[in-house]
Amino acid sequence: MKVICSKEHLIEGINIVQKAVSTKSTLPILEGILLEASSDFKLTGNDLEIGIECYVQADIQTQGSIVLNSKMFGDIVRRLPDSEVLIEVLPNSSVIIECENSHFELKGMPSDNYPALPSIKKENAFIIKQKTVRDMIRQTLFAVSIDENRPILTGSLLECKENNVTFVSIDGFRLALRKCIIENENKSFNVVIPGKTLNEIVKILQPIDEEISIYSTQNQILFDIGKCKVVSRLLEGEYLNYNSIIPKDFETKVRVKTKDILSSLERASLITAEEKKYPVKFNVMDEKIVISSNTEIGAVREEVRVDISGNRLDIGFNPKYFIEALKVIEDEEVDIYFTSSIGPCTIRPIGKQEYAYMILPVRIKNE
Template sequence: MKFTCDRQLLTEAVLNVQRAVSSKSSIPALQGILLKAKQNSIFLYGYDAEMLGMTTEIPADISEIGTVVLSARLFGDIVRRLPDASVHIAADDHNVTTIQSGQSHFSIVGIPAEEYPELPHVSSERSIRISSQVLKNMIRQTIFAVAESDAKPIHTGTLFEIGNGKIRLVSVDGYRLAIREEMVSSEEQDLSFVVPGKALQEVSKLLLETDEPCTIQVGSRHILFIIGSYTVIARLLEGEFLDYRAAIPQTSSTTITVKTSDFIDSVERVSLLITDRLKSPIRCLFDEDTVRLSSYTPIGRASDQFPAQLTGNSVEMGFNNHYLLDALRNAEGDQVKIELNGPLSPMKVLPMEGNSFLFLVLPVRLKASED
């Protein structure tokens, strides 16, 4: 295998693909990047053999076709520091690979490509196309609520529901729920699947780099995201996802309209006394035309307030400050509508108009000693 290519293009490709590479594996090849030189392109593959795979291609001047697997960490460190605008790479029959750029020369031992597992195949029978920017925003506004614990592995991913010209993403972790919905041009009906949060984080990073539409292909066990020159493949999660519709309160006794930035700033201020060691809920009193916030920890007390428009009953509730901030920071619009149904029912955060997003934040039961 022999080829010459642009160093910057190679560096970007290696740094992206190596995020899908297994950091620990009993198969040495899976800790590497598979390079394939054919025709006028170099194809790069990263795969952890469990959850995630990524491929891409870059243009190159191919002198000799071939394949080799190189250590992702070492190869990435080398190409990132090469001095010249171009790089020449050659691998011999024993997988010894030379990397040259300007006056720099490296010779490293590769792994036979035959030892690299084949990536899963996904048919293109069920596919949709969606704006990259829309999908990026939908992921950003729901991934914060994906469960980090694998007590219920299905909830470490985001539910996709496609049908009736809409795509809906749903994440839940037991303490909050996030829903984001958009119109989409698709003839698919009643299509639902759960994508691992880890895969969506990598998809989101790649979506930053392109304005082209993203194509999603769904198979029985795997999913493909085609983003520009990159393809991300992920294993779909299996199990029974929460019946999220049943978790959403259908009625409310209090509706509050607030300026989103006012609420965020106020929560951040009263959170200054709360740390990982000194945990305490934020007490929120929704009353007439004012929202009053307070916190209490062994190092002191804090209080703040901001104006709001309230319809219905006054209510006092407690919230985890991080969960409350996540919902507010991911809401779109200068103002949001908040619906409450008593101190122990979840808070609903909604747009002023429409139903493009819905966030639920479960309250924390307040103690009398916190008054």
């Protein structure tokens, strides 16, 4: 194999596929990147749970393939001059990497034992704008559970029903839901994608209007992003019925500027280092919410001007859960719906039904 490509294109491809490379594996080959040159130059990373392949623009002089240690290969290329890079595989599986006055020789591994990415039939597909799916993942991923005792909740539900696509994440304390309408061929399926996979995909996706295709089978999903493809296993099991969790009724509604309440909660959380032990208290009263907390290291009190309809109430929350939701809402104002002083609350951008975020309260001691 002998190829020549720009350092810029090569490092972009390496950065993408490294997201799927195992850092600690009993199989050394899984710590490598597969380089293949045929009609195209392709890089692949695969840790058997998620696999990513990326096509890199290159001048292919001789076809072939090799596996190189991902960390070593990436570190070398990052430090090369900003110029053309020559990669040449020798008969003994050594690999020459040259760029201007730099010359490296690395030991490669034969590609025969590198695991192939699962083959996914392009059925059960839908097409969606890259920016849209990026936003949908970003606005729900933070609510994925990290509790391995409930494996199904360590992923996000992707549901496609008629013309609606929905992402849902639940961790037992909160729920994040984002839906959108797409032009679809009435496809109907629901799958649960590991949070780890979505965390890597959202780093690859760009905030642009180019379309991507998403295909699913019973146990695999494929994100086709043009020059890059991501394949992942799916989580097995039945996801929670999210429609039955979000409250339909409320006793108090608060309309508030997103930035105002976010800033107040971020300041209040400086005192509540241990959020579960020291929640913040919301005192919802006439035209304001008083956010307060008393801890062993001090106390905080913040006032936020709001529009209120309904009853006054006192309720406590883990401030982190509020902050993470408000950070991904781009609207200037939100409505917060409180069911009671001990029931869940729901945050929604004004007049928009495509996003909902529900949080369970924390019991607060009477001060």
